[in-house]
Amino acid sequence: MDCQRALFFKAKKLKTIFYQLVSVRETTKAHYFHVLDGWRGLSILFVLATHLLPLGLKAWKLNETFGPMGMAIFFTLSGFLITNFLIHRPKLYDFIIRRFFRIIPLAWLYLIVALPILGANFSQVPAHFFFYANWPPMDFITGSSHFWSLCLEMQFYVAIAILFFLFKERAFYLTMALCLFFTLYRVHSGVHIAINTYYRIDEILAGVIVAMAYNNKAGNGLITFFKWVNPYYMMVLFVLSCHPDSGVMNYFRPYFAAILVASTLYESTSKLTRFLNLNVLVYLASISYALYVIHPLLAHTWLGSGELIEKYAKRPLLFIILFVLAHASTFHYEKYWIALAKKITN
Numbered sequence: 001m002d003c004q005r006a007l008f009f010k011a012k013k014l015k016t017i018f019y020q021l022v023s024v025r026e027t028t029k030a031h032y033f034h035v036l037d038g039w040r041g042l043s044i045l046f047v048l049a050t051h052l053l054p055l056g057l058k059a060w061k062l063n064e065t066f067g068p069m070g071m072a073i074f075f076t077l078s079g080f081l082i083t084n085f086l087i088h089r090p091k092l093y094d095f096i097i098r099r100f101f102r103i104i105p106l107a108w109l110y111l112i113v114a115l116p117i118l119g120a121n122f123s124q125v126p127a128h129f130f131f132y133a134n135w136p137p138m139d140f141i142t143g144s145s146h147f148w149s150l151c152l153e154m155q156f157y158v159a160i161a162i163l164f165f166l167f168k169e170r171a172f173y174l175t176m177a178l179c180l181f182f183t184l185y186r187v188h189s190g191v192h193i194a195i196n197t198y199y200r201i202d203e204i205l206a207g208v209i210v211a212m213a214y215n216n217k218a219g220n221g222l223i224t225f226f227k228w229v230n231p232y233y234m235m236v237l238f239v240l241s242c243h244p245d246s247g248v249m250n251y252f253r254p255y256f257a258a259i260l261v262a263s264t265l266y267e268s269t270s271k272l273t274r275f276l277n278l279n280v281l282v283y284l285a286s287i288s289y290a291l292y293v294i295h296p297l298l299a300h301t302w303l304g305s306g307e308l309i310e311k312y313a314k315r316p317l318l319f320i321i322l323f324v325l326a327h328a329s330t331f332h333y334e335k336y337w338i339a340l341a342k343k344i345t346n
Contacts, residue, residue, distance in 0.1 A: 038276025046070030079207020079218030
């Protein structure tokens with residue numbers, strides 16, 4: 001009798017765990033946005049093209065335009081997804097573990113390999129490893145300057161975790177106000193674009209606003225507006241706001257990027273949405289982090305050396321090696337740490 005009772009309770013416990021796992025899986029599916037993979041894939045293409053290819057005549061300043069485009073889209077996605085995660089899974093322990101295990105392993109591995117090769121001074125190491133190098137005195141070197149965005153991301157994670165700990169979901173309403181504050185600070189300082197957190201954080205916070213609206217926590221007005229917006233017109237405004245000669249339009253870049261991405265969340269049948277769901281963009285999105293972290297070091301090896309013709313003749317080989325390394329990193333090295341984070345939090 002005792003044995004039967006023990007088996008009964010064990011079976012009941014296993015059944016409960018099974019339903020919990022199913023519930024988590026269904027929740028994950030419900031809050032996974034395939035269209036955002038397309039935007040992430042495009043964003044990494046824009047950044048790689050900016051850093052590794054000549055985009056038209058220098059007078060057109062397309063390289064200076066596509067870089068901000070890629071990063072603004074990426075930051076919008078980051079703000080949206082982080083906020084959406086915390087709304088539906090408001091456990092700071094889970095959030096911190098998953099975010100840190102996602103960013104730090106590859107970032108630190110890159111720094112361990114790259115900094116000695118790039119000739120970094122020992123005094124520059126802490127700012128890179130602890131993600132504050134984008135604050136004055138700006139301790140970046142050639143080959144590590146792209147870490148400014150990781151610094152911004154990590155600082156945002158810590159800040160939003162602290163605010164969420166103190167104010168719970170009300171923290172997101174505070175970040176919505178902070179978004180406008182930091183934009184006005186840029187206007188006051190006359191800074192169109194920079195890599196300092198206090199001049200760039202509004203691009204992430206604009207994504208927070210989109211997530212709040214999408215989860216019906218910012219009134220119906222924003223949702224109605226996002227559904228009404230024509231993404232093609234918004235795309236034109238977004239490109240203009242990223243061009244270095246567009247003047248005050250640069251101040252609107254975070255909002256044009258956020259509105260553009262938001263407008264595609266509510267449209268599932270348009271040509272743009274179908275384009276964003278292309279498998280090639282989904283694949284690029286999956287390896288985008290590794291592509292971003294690794295590519296500057298390759299560009300500072302033999303693969304990126306030589307005069308103009310020689311340098312660009314090597315570009316196909318550089319891209320092949322870059323994609324092989326990014327694929328291996330994503331589906332072997334990073335996959336281990338991501339799985340470990342999920343195991344710890346689950």
